[in-house]
Structure formats: C-alpha cells, structure tokens
Amino acid sequence: MPNQLSYRPRPGEIPTNPGVYRFRDAQGRVLYVGKAKNLRARLSNYFAPLHTLHERTRRMVTTAASVEWTVVATDVDSLQLEYMWIKEFDPPFNVRYKDDKSYPFMAITLADEAPRVIVTRNRRISGAKYFGPYPKVWAVHDTIDLMIKVFPIRTCSDASYKKAMATGRPCFPGQIGRCGGPCSMKVTIEEHRVIVDDFIAFMAGGDQRFTKELTARMREASAAMDYEAAAIYRDRLQSIDAVLNRSALVLASDTDADLFGIAEDELAATVQHFIIRGGRVRGVRATTIEKELDISGGDLVDQVLQRTYGDAAPVDIPRQVLVPSLPDDSEELEQWLRDKRDRPVTIQVAQRGRKAELMKTATLNAQQALILHKTRRTSDYVARTQALTDLQEALGLAEAPLRIECFDVSHLGGTNVVASMVVFEDGLPRKDQYRSFGVPETTDDTDSIYQVLTRRLAYVDRGDAEDAAELAAAAAAATDPEGALRPVGEPVEPQEPVVTTRKRPRFAYRPQLLVVDGGKPQVEAAARARADAGHEEIALCGIAKRLEEVWLPGEDYPVILPRTSEALYLLQRLRDEAHRFAITHQRKRRRNDIQTVLAEVPGLGDARIKALLRHFGSVSALRHATSDEIEELPGVGPKLAAAIHAHLSSG
Numbered sequence: 001m002p003n004q005l006s007y008r009p010r011p012g013e014i015p016t017n018p019g020v021y022r023f024r025d026a027q028g029r030v031l032y033v034g035k036a037k038n039l040r041a042r043l044s045n046y047f048a049p050l051h052t053l054h055e056r057t058r059r060m061v062t063t064a065a066s067v068e069w070t071v072v073a074t075d076v077d078s079l080q081l082e083y084m085w086i087k088e089f090d091p092p093f094n095v096r097y098k099d100d101k102s103y104p105f106m107a108i109t110l111a112d113e114a115p116r117v118i119v120t121r122n123r124r125i126s127g128a129k130y131f132g133p134y135p136k137v138w139a140v141h142d143t144i145d146l147m148i149k150v151f152p153i154r155t156c157s158d159a160s161y162k163k164a165m166a167t168g169r170p171c172f173p174g175q176i177g178r179c180g181g182p183c184s185m186k187v188t189i190e191e192h193r194v195i196v197d198d199f200i201a202f203m204a205g206g207d208q209r210f211t212k213e214l215t216a217r218m219r220e221a222s223a224a225m226d227y228e229a230a231a232i233y234r235d236r237l238q239s240i241d242a243v244l245n246r247s248a249l250v251l252a253s254d255t256d257a258d259l260f261g262i263a264e265d266e267l268a269a270t271v272q273h274f275i276i277r278g279g280r281v282r283g284v285r286a287t288t289i290e291k292e293l294d295i296s297g298g299d300l301v302d303q304v305l306q307r308t309y310g311d312a313a314p315v316d317i318p319r320q321v322l323v324p325s326l327p328d329d330s331e332e333l334e335q336w337l338r339d340k341r342d343r344p345v346t347i348q349v350a351q352r353g354r355k356a357e358l359m360k361t362a363t364l365n366a367q368q369a370l371i372l373h374k375t376r377r378t379s380d381y382v383a384r385t386q387a388l389t390d391l392q393e394a395l396g397l398a399e400a401p402l403r404i405e406c407f408d409v410s411h412l413g414g415t416n417v418v419a420s421m422v423v424f425e426d427g428l429p430r431k432d433q434y435r436s437f438g439v440p441e442t443t444d445d446t447d448s449i450y451q452v453l454t455r456r457l458a459y460v461d462r463g464d465a466e467d468a469a470e471l472a473a474a475a476a477a478a479t480d481p482e483g484a485l486r487p488v489g490e491p492v493e494p495q496e497p498v499v500t501t502r503k504r505p506r507f508a509y510r511p512q513l514l515v516v517d518g519g520k521p522q523v524e525a526a527a528r529a530r531a532d533a534g535h536e537e538i539a540l541c542g543i544a545k546r547l548e549e550v551w552l553p554g555e556d557y558p559v560i561l562p563r564t565s566e567a568l569y570l571l572q573r574l575r576d577e578a579h580r581f582a583i584t585h586q587r588k589r590r591r592n593d594i595q596t597v598l599a600e601v602p603g604l605g606d607a608r609i610k611a612l613l614r615h616f617g618s619v620s621a622l623r624h625a626t627s628d629e630i631e632e633l634p635g636v637g638p639k640l641a642a643a644i645h646a647h648l649s650s651g
Helices: 039-046 055-063 075-089 137-150 158-167 189-203 207-223 227-245 297-309 330-341 353-379 381-395 445-479 520-533 566-599 606-616 619-623 627-631 638-650
Strands: 019-024 030-036 066-071 096-098 105-109 117-120 128-131 256-264 268-277 280-290 320-323 346-349 403-412 415-425 435-438 513-517 539-543
Touching: 019 039, 019 075, 030 039, 030 055, 030 075, 039 066, 075 297, 075 330, 105 189, 117 137, 137 189, 207 227, 256 297, 256 353, 268 297, 268 353, 280 297, 280 353, 297 320, 297 330, 320 353, 330 346, 381 566, 403 445, 403 566, 415 445, 415 566, 435 445, 435 566, 445 513, 445 520, 513 520, 513 566, 520 539, 539 566, 627 638
Parallel strands: 256 320, 320 346, 403 513, 513 539
Antiparallel strands: 019 030, 019 066, 096 280, 105 117, 105 128, 256 268, 268 280, 403 415, 415 435
C-alpha cells in the first residue's frame, strides 16, 4: 500500500476558509462529511502518512477516491451545511444513530375544539403539545391517570366526543369519571380550555403554584368544616405529589435544560438524554451510536447536538444544554441553537453541584446502556440463534456454524508479525481456547494467513487420527480385553466397559467456519491453506474493513449483509476480538523484546529498565534519545546514560 493517496490535493489548493468537505468513493458515493473552521488545516490530518492514521480513518481515506469541499461565509453556516448533507447522503463513515424503539410521549391536541390528552409515538400531530419522551408506555398512562384527577380534561376518542356533543348524552369515559371534557356535560368548552391550560402549565414546570393553591383551598374548606371538599383537595395534592415523585427535584425550580451523559468505546457510544423542565426530569431518551471513525469526545458531542436539535421545534430547545465536554465549535452551536429558538441558549460542562451529580447519574445510565447494547445480542439466546441462522443463509452453509474461528495478522511496519485465533461457540467467546502464533518469516499478510491456517488445520488432522486410534483401541479392548486370542467355543467372562480418560486437546476441535480479517486476497490465501490441508469441507469467509463486505473463496463479488443484521454484528465482534487479541499479544512480545535489548546493557537492572520503558515506551524512542535525555531519569547517571545510548546506537 502506498504511503500517500493519489487524490491528495496539491499544496496550496485547499483554502483556509471555513467550510464543509466530502470524501467520495470511485462510484461517487459520499463516504464521509465533515466541517472545519480551517479546511486546509483539517484536511491535512487525513493526508498524513497512512501508517500514522487510526485504523478506521485509514480505511476511510483508502476507500475514498476523491475529496471535495465547499467554502462558506461563517462557521455557523458550515455547521448547518454539514447537518443537511449528513441527512441527505447518509454517509457510512459518519456516526450512525440507533434507537432500539420509538419512545412514547404524552400529547395534548391543542388544535382540537376540546383538546384531549393521549399517549402517542407520533411526533407530527398538528398543533399538539408534547411532553416526554417516557421510557415506558405504562409510565405515561400512570402519569395521565394521576393528572386527570387534578386537571380533569378530555381523554375520550374523537368519535365518542362527536357522538356525545351531538346527542347531549355524556361519553362513556365521562360517565365513569375518566373524561372531563365538554362531552362529559360537566364543563363548557371555554371552562375546559382553562383546565387544559393549567394542565400544560403544570407539566411545563409550574407545579409550585398549583400546590400552593390547592393547599390554601384545602385549609379554607377545612376551616369552613366543608370536609368533603377538603378531602377532594387533599386527594388532588396527593396526586400532584405522586406525579412529582416520579421525577425528583434535581435542580433549581427555574432550570430549563437538556443534559447529555455519554459512554463510549472504540466502536460504539450510548447517549443518555435527560429532559429537565422546571428543575425536574420530565423525560429520558437513550440512543446508541455506531462510530465508523475514531472521533474525539468533543466531536461526538457536536454530532449528538446536531442530531437532537436539527429538526426540533423551537419550544423543544432549552435555555441550557449540559454536556460532558465542549466541542471545538461550541460557540457556533450556541449561535445555531439561538437562531432556531430565537432566544439565548448556552452550552456548558456540568462541573460542580447538583448539575455535576446529575451528569454522573446520566453517565452511569449511559455506561449501563452501552453494556446492555453490547451484551444483549450475544447473551440473548434468541439473538444468537438468529445470528447463526442468518450467517448460515448468507454463506450458503448446510448447517449453522456452532464453532467459528477467526484469524487476524498484526505487525509493526512489516516486522514482529504475530497472528491470533479467537473462538466463538454458539455465538459466545471461548477465551480459554484462544491461540496466538508467531510468524518469524513472511512476505506479506496473505503469506502470513496461509502459514497460520496451515499450522492450525494440521491440529485437526492430529485430532482425527487420535480419535480413530482411540476408537480402534476401544473396540479391540471390548472384543478381547486381555489382548489375547481365545480358542473357538471358550466362554468369555463378562467385562466392565472400557472408559477412556484421555482429554481431547482443545486445539483439535473441528470448526464449522473459518473467518479471516481481510478481503478477497486474504480469503484466497486461506482457501489455498484449506485445500492443501485437505479440509475443504470447512466453510470459509473474510470480512473486509472497508465497507464491512463479506468475501467467499472463488467469488468475484462480496456478500453485503444489512447493517442491522445479527450475522454482520457477530462477524464484526469476531473480527474486533481477533484484532484485540493479536494487538495484545504483539504488545506483550514487544515489551519482552525491549527488556531483552536493555538487559544487555551492563549495570542496567530490572527497576531501571522498567523506568526507561515507562518514560520512552519503546526501543525506537530510546534510540532517538540523546544521552542527556536518558540521564534525566532518576537513578541514571552520565556514565550509564552514555552506555545505554552507545549500546542502542550500535544495535
């Protein structure tokens, strides 16, 4: 692979203005959209030497065939254009959002003659006022049940309302005390509208006013010895308390904010969105994000805010947005939100006090959601079964691959080549059966794959031979336990069955599917190893890191699995686990190599070797260090520093 990209713009071609850029592949598909305050400075990061780029960034720029950019007048314009293009092109390397479900909302249909309160997942009801989202449908229903005891507004259907108003007979929910609209024949349309306004004011955070009013009325009724009315006010106060206890007071009563807790790893992130109105958590939403590129925490916050507020109504944008870290363009984001809301909006990091405590709670929830996201598919039997079945159908296998082995090759600039083998059985990792390989001499990745598969498949042959020999010995022992022939007709005493106690080597188990990390060249190399070993009955595929294509041996075109496919998720987990295991093994070997080199220096003991490793990290860094730099470490004098420098320079 060349170290520079053929489509890299010439020096000076990229402007220094703010703007938005797009990477495209050879077919013109937009792969990635990004924005920058300085296009030249930002794009230069993508055209650094390939070996210095993060793996997924390198995959994106090598998949791309061209890059283009659009200059805009301001940073806010670049933010708006980036959001529009991401929505339009849905680039595969931009972050992807996945809601496990659409969350339920409480809606009040203000456009109706007599507004009613409903539970809905539809955010496009004309003229409706929404509250939520709520994590569960039952939570919305419980809140409504409590609320209509205090603010009896309409709950019946439009058909029931029209029939009641036409006949003059109360609707059925009104007859049983479940509807307080004009159709119940207890209030007029105008009186009902006042109650609806109070309902909305309470849900929007004006709970203290109603609590004080009801308390005063209850005391007045009690003083007048109207105990029946006092009991009604008491019950309404209890209903209000029940509603408020569902969302504890976390911030000042005038706080109008959205708070985002984020947890992430290399491949995914989860966002816990707390909607705070009137100082109380009025709604909670959890979102899962798939990261195709390695992005910073600030960039992730940037994308989350764009996604959350891109299509939001002005009333849904709060005065304050609390985030775990500020994006680089926080000022432009504030301006963007201010323009949409037509009122001031601030983006802040919650650092102390109640806001910081609530951020900890949201982050903890996000961490738990991330763990759940990663384990749900693998720990759930139905999901694992679906993944294996989908994989069987996609690869055309005769049976579901219950044992899958995945191989990955890792190296440092073509040296120190190692390989890993990870094992999944029934969709779950079997870490006790992982293996690592050293590849001392190789020409490239395909040769390494061939060597490793050849060595691994040799153990299958040994296992088969040992099984055959064991079965033959068991059969002979059962026929002639003493190991000698008897004359014809001589009775044979009954013998106890022969029990074999030999434990089968784990490495000798036969896999149903071999997976290699790579595309067509790696798969063809693995196929040669499989054919040379005489095990073409074992299925084989590869998963390429470019666009998550699945390659089969002898095929000119890859198998494309849906991004939401359980089978693709399983293959990705296998690939990522094999990569992680290979990197871990390589780092361990590298540490051992460093210690071996340094141990040859006279007068350098284990403690000082560890100190040098902590400070420099590698022999390469040490080789580029001067004697004076080495001498800066405590316990390393001029003579020892000169000896270390001379030893490494001569090596």
